[in-house]
Amino acid sequence: MSTITDVAREAGVSVATVSRALRGLDRVSPRTRERVLKVAEDLDYVASPTATSLASGRTQVVGVVAPFLMRWFFATLVSAIEKTLRQHGHHVLLFDLEDDSDNQRLPLSQNMLWKRVDGVITLNLPMTDQELELVDRLGLPLVAIGTAVADRPNVRIDDALAMRLATEHLVSLGHERIAYIGAIPSNVAHIQTPQARLEAFREVMRSHGLEEHKQWILGSAWTADSAAEDMRTLLASADRPTAVAAASDEMAIGAMAAARAQGVRIPEDLSVIGIDDHALSNVLGLTTVRQDVAAQGREAAEILLRALGYGPSGGGPTEVVVPTELIVRSSTAPPAS
Amino acid sequence: MSTITDVAREAGVSVATVSRALRGLDRVSPRTRERVLKVAEDLDYVASPTATSLASGRTQVVGVVAPFLMRWFFATLVSAIEKTLRQHGHHVLLFDLEDDSDNQRLPLSQNMLWKRVDGVITLNLPMTDQELELVDRLGLPLVAIGTAVADRPNVRIDDALAMRLATEHLVSLGHERIAYIGAIPSNVAHIQTPQARLEAFREVMRSHGLEEHKQWILGSAWTADSAAEDMRTLLASADRPTAVAAASDEMAIGAMAAARAQGVRIPEDLSVIGIDDHALSNVLGLTTVRQDVAAQGREAAEILLRALGYGPSGGGPTEVVVPTELIVRSSTAPPAS
DNA sequence: CTGAAAGCGCTTACAG
């Protein structure tokens, strides 16, 4: 592979001139620039990013950090972020912080970031003080999707609003006996989403004077399997709800499946609603509150790009709340009187 | 942040010695090494990867390239690969080659790889000749998961065997009228999986003397939505199958949902089987042929690491076929007499 | 508009 020196020699100019010409800087005569471009093209020249980085201090790489990657929400974000960044000449270095051998996640460390990325995007990841201090010390701009990180730019949906939409939908259908799936104990993590959604559910119930049954608030682990298991227990009892609001579609899908497996018809015997509009929700007929996950990824990438000095330098929003929308399908209906 | 020069000064040795000591090379006295280690620790020293790369020619980064990222199969692979590589001090640069604005995928280009990655892992990605030539020219080792790439190391399941297991299961239950979902026209892509699975299906049908109905071979686009749509058409006709084999669980899930929505009971009226053991298959009761996707990611990462000179240099397998297993759940049963 | 030179922070022979 050819280097900048090869191009300079071939074009009969200095490497400094080649560097300027190729990067489109001022102060290069049109003729010279043209010649350099031609030679570079002929030689299949591509600047060594590693040399460029060492000299310029920028890597054109952004770190994307997630607590896990396999779930639909995260995979969708990563895909959207990668595409947006690549359109602007940037690349994605991926970190999956899930630790299989432990139920604690891995910490973000200096050698993941130092001189390796120009910025960081966190995907629903509560950061520890040390991690935040590290990112600060390294001078890295950061954008948080979902769970907010200190006072950094943040892209998310309005969790409370989303769950309010979901719960109000059930109430408006006439349901009064409503269960909830996805209540994560507040001491487990500083993740805002579960708590905000549960609180919104409670608030709506209260505002309609509806009773909240302790044993109908299920603390499932945000997976379909876990939700299905909790649902089975719930359905085994004599005292059953007529509807269930799940904090995510994956849990809603688990709940629907568990109900059906026990002969409970949906929506005749039980209405189910989720939040997300997961890739499979449409086909499964799940009523849900849609969030545009790809849009969140795109917004976050653009904010970061701006922080890195690309695009319109003029500020731009630093706090984006992506709209949310009720999608009624066949998993919800009025209760069977 | 401190540099190697800072450490050298503080420890009273040359930068060369620091470099050797920190990398655990020979020819450093225990006392010196200890001192250097101590100073480095005190100064929070982490070598600049960009400088290291320029000097050594290695980046400790591997490119992971996929036609799209959002599907369960790909997300699971990426997660497993990332974890395995990170344990060995390597990082993942991610490329999603899906092009939203076009139905052709983006090409792999020189500026994605050149001096940026030490090797490449492809995820079910048929490579063009130019891409292969590029990877060769850059001297990058490559490992292919799923769709094989020329004579490079390859990790996959036995597609034909998997579909044979699925089809034989249906036949052994007594089904004779079996439909197939996921037949991609061979001119669309050089992806082996769809073709290998369809052929295996046909072979099993033939070997049992079962008739293959042209209109029961559905060319769904490997998504649940597409499979559901095709299934609706199929069920609308008077001449119906008693069972359907889908080439992936996502399609099987779509087929099940479409059937149920039309009042077709599963498995009483229709048996459905898939391939994958998708995260939602268990909860949905889908009978399937399980493939261990994470294991494929791990194997591929390890083969690449070996090619890069890590771990036992002694060869090791270069062709891995991960085993596959029939998981019978509630979506399959003997036909209704 | 263009070039010579220093510098980015490491690794790697080469001496000793």
Next chain:
DNA sequence: CTGAAAGCGCTTACAG
């Protein structure tokens, strides 16, 4: 066992 020096391939003031 250790150090001085060249080199990796760019960018960036500084002169001119």
